[in-house]
Amino acid sequence: MIPDVPPRLPDKPTRFMDQLRSLIRSRNLAYKTEQTYCHWIKRFIRFHGMRHPSTCSTTEVEQFLSQLAVQRNNSVSTQRTALNAIVFLFREFLQQPLGELSFELARKPRRLPTVFTHDEAKAVIGHLEGAPQLVARLMYGSGLRINEALRLRVKDIDFGMQQIIVRSGKGNKDRTTLLPDSLLKPLTLQIEACLIQHKQDLASGHGEVYMPFALNRKYPNAAKEPAWQYLFPAGKLAIDPRSNVLRRHHLLDRSVQRAIGAAIRKAGIYKQANSHVLRHSFATRLLEAGYDIRTIQKLLGHADVRTTEIYTHVVRKGGFGVRSPVDDGF
Numbered sequence: 599m600i601p602d603v604p605p606r607l608p609d610k611p612t613r614f615m616d617q618l619r620s621l622i623r624s625r626n627l628a629y630k631t632e633q634t635y636c637h638w639i640k641r642f643i644r645f646h647g648m649r650h651p652s653t654c655s656t657t658e659v660e661q662f663l664s665q666l667a668v669q670r671n672n673s674v675s676t677q678r679t680a681l682n683a684i685v686f687l688f689r690e691f692l693q694q695p696l697g698e699l700s701f702e703l704a705r706k707p708r709r710l711p712t713v714f715t716h717d718e719a720k721a722v723i724g725h726l727e728g729a730p731q732l733v734a735r736l737m738y739g740s741g742l743r744i745n746e747a748l749r750l751r752v753k754d755i756d757f758g759m760q761q762i763i764v765r766s767g768k769g770n771k772d773r774t775t776l777l778p779d780s781l782l783k784p785l786t787l788q789i790e791a792c793l794i795q796h797k798q799d800l801a802s803g804h805g806e807v808y809m810p811f812a813l814n815r816k817y818p819n820a821a822k823e824p825a826w827q828y829l830f831p832a833g834k835l836a837i838d839p840r841s842n843v844l845r846r847h848h849l850l851d852r853s854v855q856r857a858i859g860a861a862i863r864k865a866g867i868y869k870q871a872n873s874h875v876l877r878h879s880f881a882t883r884l885l886e887a888g889y890d891i892r893t894i895q896k897l898l899g900h901a902d903v904r905t906t907e908i909y910t911h912v913v914r915k916g917g918f919g920v921r922s923p924v925d926d927g928f
Contacts, residue, residue: 729788891910
């Protein structure tokens, strides 16, 4: 099973979850959103003893959301995500809009993001090699999320405009971000390598990649074109669960995450860190360099500038950049 490719649904789904997934896809929501909504809706159904949601009322919804805050101690964002899923279920799928809800709000404080110093980021990247190193450099150099980097296709690297086009990022939105000077040659070599692999796949009777939405029907030959090939192809061919076609997908995030985790340990960094810290560090470096918060918001793809503003609390010289009086000597 390929993790980020939606499995095929029956032409006329009869099962509850299949019908729900079909509706979600008809709204062109991201597959990540589909997975998240289905996860929380299943949790809601199990919480109420496997009752059909159509038999539940506002009271049952409030009970479920309250226990996330009181018993489960979930964060504000987790509770909000669950609420969005349940609202979609009742309003869009069941056609039973919920009235005004009254439930216990989560109060778990929002944590400040962990960031690397520039030297720490260089040390982590220095302990990587091959594709994981280039993915890490894209996260730190362009602010990409790990799956945004892994889903890049050859056509998304615009050398002429020196920019990277992120397709269907978080919230299913496209955006552009910068293409660092230092990555021009490595990305050129990576494209050459993936196209060599593509030629070998074509010679063996394969060479197709997964095409999003209905593009495979609109452009039937595009799946074999060089422009659509993944920049970081997987090491092996795999069965596409929607079409049962043997295709080459992109590298899986968990393999790159493991490599970055090992590099963090080798670098002797004892912060609670993972691959996503490289993206946090990109935002922090830009703030330290004096770039406008709105520009950074666009590069990161944040829907709300308040999400970007949290990085103002972790810029170098913590405490909002204030110089301590003890540093002036006695």
